[in-house]
Amino acid sequence: MNAKRKVYLQDKTRGCLLGGAIGDALGYAIEFDSEPRIFSRYGETGITEYRLEPYSGKALISDDTQMTLFTAYGLMAADCRRRKGERVVPRDYITLAYLDWFRTQNMSFRNGSQLPSHIPGGESVLLATPELYSRRAPGNTCLSALSRLTDEAERRPDYIAEPMNGSKGCGSVMRVAPVGLDSEFLDIKEMDWEAAQAGAITHGHPLGYMPCAVLAHIIHRLLFNEKSMSLKEIILEARDTTADLFAGNEYLPVLTDLIDLAVELAESEGTADLDNIHRLGEGWIAEEALAIAIYCALRHQEDFSAGIIASVNHKGDSDSTGAITGNILGALLGADRIEEKWLRDLELKDVIISVADDMVNNLEG
């Protein structure tokens, strides 16, 4: 990889992971707040700046960013094995990485950091990061699925064929952006499929995992955009490739119709973000979280700050809609176009940057 390309990919990869963390941190402060509460507390524009945690002085990230980092770790471990000639399925390593995350939710840093990673021979900078041993409103679906997956006999070769449960919560799609950053997958279709599998590790409903394929496809195209497609073209392509991948699935029209509505609303004139978001849902479930993120990213594609502010100021799952919007806008615009104020107080900023840079170095082999 030449130096110019490396700088370009680094900017986009950092943008995707930092952007997600920023949207997550902004939204986490109001995740469970009603709209009257948000707008009475923060004024008619809603929350537009971080609410800092008094003890650390940081804007705290939530489980969305934690799990995103572990997704990246699992992918890199899988790539490492692939390069050594092993036949590797990324979902297996992502599962093990999620079990590492699960440990951070159940153990103290003191005890957890003494244990080896679930990935054989894996050295995880994440398990050595004290701040990650924090419960930030983790989703029950993830916790209960991973609790079962600690038992090896529960692990599946194919999480879509043998679903863990019937959940379509957004805990799947909020964490899979790194799959799109990984170009070790030769075939983009295979990558889309692995993104869906990564979601299905904990979320077994088609509407839980199909949005993961859409998001990874969008992120991948934003980085490796050989055809200079616009964001809208990329979104529509991701809709269509996912529709091909899951052709015949009875729930597919729910997802594709919602994506179409998000695109239509993003282009509507004289309408307010909050009204448009209400038409897409609340984001607690995966297809709604994705649709709200697509809407906000498309509507505010020139302005990262405006996009994430719009994406969190509603009564729904603000940190997840913020995280996914930040993933998309960060990958589109690059880290350089994220205002410095968002980076200054962001918890784990340096860890996120180092994971992003590792992913880019990883592409070099």
Ligand SMILES: [Mg+2]
């Ligand atoms: Mg969260």
